[in-house]
Amino acid sequence: MTNEKMEQRLAAAVEKTAPNDANGVLSRCEERKGTVIPMTTKKTTKRRWTSLIAACLAVMLLGGGLFYQRANAVASVVSLDVNPSIELKVNRSEKVLVCTPLNEDAKAILADMGNGADLKGAKLDVAVNAIVGSLVRNGYLDSISSAIMISVEDKDTARAEKLQRELTSTVDGVLQTSESRASVLTQTLTQDAGLTQQARENSISTGKAALVNRVLTINPSLKFDVLAKLSVEELKDLAEAGAPAMPIGKDAAAYAAEQYAGTTALDSVTAEVDPELDESPAHYEVELQTAWGEFEYLVDAYTGKVLSGQKDLLAAVSASNETTKPSGQKPAPSGTVQDIGYTKAKSIALNHAGVSESKAYDMDIELDDEDGTLVYEVEFKSGNMEYDYEIDAASGTILKHEAELDD
Structure with missing residues (x-):
């Protein structure tokens, strides 16, 4: 058998095994087309909706995160200083994010407010009203020479000045209602890392640190850490007097009066001290409250010498x-x-x-x-x-x- 005849027989066998049925195959594909294509279309639509929902959720989460971040971002730092120093951090909506007592006296003022925690979320004016009311009740703003300082620290000068005006009005209202004769000092500050460091090292507010630096500008020989222990009232009077020297402080003045009166051994004797550093001579007025009555002493503000008062009170009474x-x-x-x-x-x-x-x-x-x-x-x-x-x-x-x- 020749090669040519062999190829002819093989071709015939292949034709019988796989017949030429192209039209049939195509017709069968057309029948399936109606069921397959719609399924493919539905699958594509579902995938598109899933993608769209995911994108919306992402936008919502991003927006919510930005809102949360904005609501909890510190916009302003407000400090209230008498001798207690209290710091309030607030957001753009003027809501308190955190209230911090900066010294032991401040902790006593905030004792009935959860040490400041109860003021979180309160409007700033409401929180300040509560704090000043506590200062009045605890006797820090009794005398006519008493002073409270409001400091507002903010990058936005206009916002700082607005808060300063609002808070001054709030504090004035509380003082008038309580018939307190204390004066109100106010200042606005720009954020300063050095000032913040000084404040933290001495457990005072940045506002009080700025007032101490103002006194040091007048008399650089004085010491920051010693001045930081004085009250706002003392610092104000000291600046007005030209800061000639370092005052002895209220505690030392009270002790000098009690020593002079001979009552240091009596626990029943209490002292109220009023600084008069802007008078001549600069002095502390010390009122000793005893079982026999009240006795007033004047103590030199710089030397600690008793200028007037009943000596050896126990001998006289x-x-x-x-x-x-x-x-x-x-x-x-x-x-x-x-x-x-x-x-x-x-x-x-x-x-x-x-x-x-x-x-x-x-x-x-x-x-x-x-x-x-x-x-x-x-x-x-x-x-x-x-x-x-x-x-x-x-x-x-x-x-x-x-x-x-x-x-």
């Missing part, structure tokens, strides 16, 4: 004598030559007023120190009149008396 003690009054002195006693002081006042003891009520008698002289302050009412006497404790001389209609 000894143990109480219950036999001469009026009902409801403080214990009376023993009735030495230097002291006429409560009963005699009351009798002198009543006789002068022409009022019998049975017609007098709301009687109040206190032994006080007036510029080194012991006096009895006698107050009482009778009918529609109110009487007020000051009587020399040694001689019984009436030093001052007033009578007016009782309101």
